[in-house]
Amino acid sequence: MDWLRMPPLAAVRAFAAFAEAGNVAAAGRALNVSHAAISQQLRALESHLGAVLLDRSGRGLSMTAEGRHLARALELGFGVIGAAVEELSRDSAARPLQVTMTPTFAVHWLMPRLAGFREAHPEIDLVLDPRGDLSDPAPGGVDIAIRFGQGNWPGLEAEMLLPAPMSVVAAPQLVKGRSVTCPEDLLDLPWLEELGTTEAGKWRRDHGGKGTLRTGVTLPGNLLLDAVREGQGVAAAVRPFAAADVKSGRLVELFCSDDGRGYHIVTSPGALRPQARVFAAWLRREQAKPPARG
Numbered sequence: 001m002d003w004l005r006m007p008p009l010a011a012v013r014a015f016a017a018f019a020e021a022g023n024v025a026a027a028g029r030a031l032n033v034s035h036a037a038i039s040q041q042l043r044a045l046e047s048h049l050g051a052v053l054l055d056r057s058g059r060g061l062s063m064t065a066e067g068r069h070l071a072r073a074l075e076l077g078f079g080v081i082g083a084a085v086e087e088l089s090r091d092s093a094a095r096p097l098q099v100t101m102t103p104t105f106a107v108h109w110l111m112p113r114l115a116g117f118r119e120a121h122p123e124i125d126l127v128l129d130p131r132g133d134l135s136d137p138a139p140g141g142v143d144i145a146i147r148f149g150q151g152n153w154p155g156l157e158a159e160m161l162l163p164a165p166m167s168v169v170a171a172p173q174l175v176k177g178r179s180v181t182c183p184e185d186l187l188d189l190p191w192l193e194e195l196g197t198t199e200a201g202k203w204r205r206d207h208g209g210k211g212t213l214r215t216g217v218t219l220p221g222n223l224l225l226d227a228v229r230e231g232q233g234v235a236a237a238v239r240p241f242a243a244a245d246v247k248s249g250r251l252v253e254l255f256c257s258d259d260g261r262g263y264h265i266v267t268s269p270g271a272l273r274p275q276a277r278v279f280a281a282w283l284r285r286e287q288a289k290p291p292a293r294g
Helices: 009-021 024-031 035-049 065-094 103-120 199-207 221-229 239-248 274-288
Strands: 097-101 126-130 144-149 157-163 166-170 191-194 215-219 234-238 252-257 262-267
Touching: 009 024, 009 035, 009 065, 024 035, 097 103, 097 274, 103 126, 103 144, 103 221, 103 234, 103 239, 103 274, 144 274, 157 274, 166 239, 191 221, 215 221, 221 234, 221 239, 234 239, 239 252, 262 274
Parallel strands: 097 126, 097 144, 191 215, 191 234
Antiparallel strands: 144 262, 157 262, 166 234, 166 252
């Protein structure tokens, strides 16, 4: 199809509205424009096509044979478009909402709140995929990714949800009697790291100083803090998720660094499906709530 030869869509819409409504005033009301604007678009369409579509010899406008031919074509064309849009909308509404996030975020932030979302929106089917490796949102695939970083992922849109400094933590018994004033003081201790993620590894590379901080165990994120509490090693964890353990004394915070990173709502460019918009709005509201007293 030669798109350069196609008439302006506004003129086509005006003619289709006139053909359906039967007069200029009703067509204007249908498109929420003035009847003068409809008349102008009709003349523009005739000029573009080089054809007389309307007979203006009587008291009102009536369609010529050419006009009736175009009206029938537009009725068929817009009917096919409408059916396709309805089918796509129906398929989109039926497809479950796919959300991916790290296991750590799932355990410490999402799961304690998820029952509230299910109660408020039982009509939305969810597929939650906690994984360490990155999975990009894409049309027909992942709708929303909750991703940790600085928000600069090429080709994706990112909105900060939870600012999250990195906190280096350990069980009190692991560092008892040890003077820890710099990362080099931890060279002889094992480090624990979440499987598939880079947060702790990046901290070690950035702060390891003259030595090399060694990795002890790499394990799923939902087990990370359990292993740290048991004294199996030191870990770089997201500070909000370790805060309760530090406050209670189960863990001690050795270092904390804030480089502007955090958990982001990450989506592909363009309009989100209605289910995804609802879920993203719920994420924002949940994060904005004041913390529970305890």
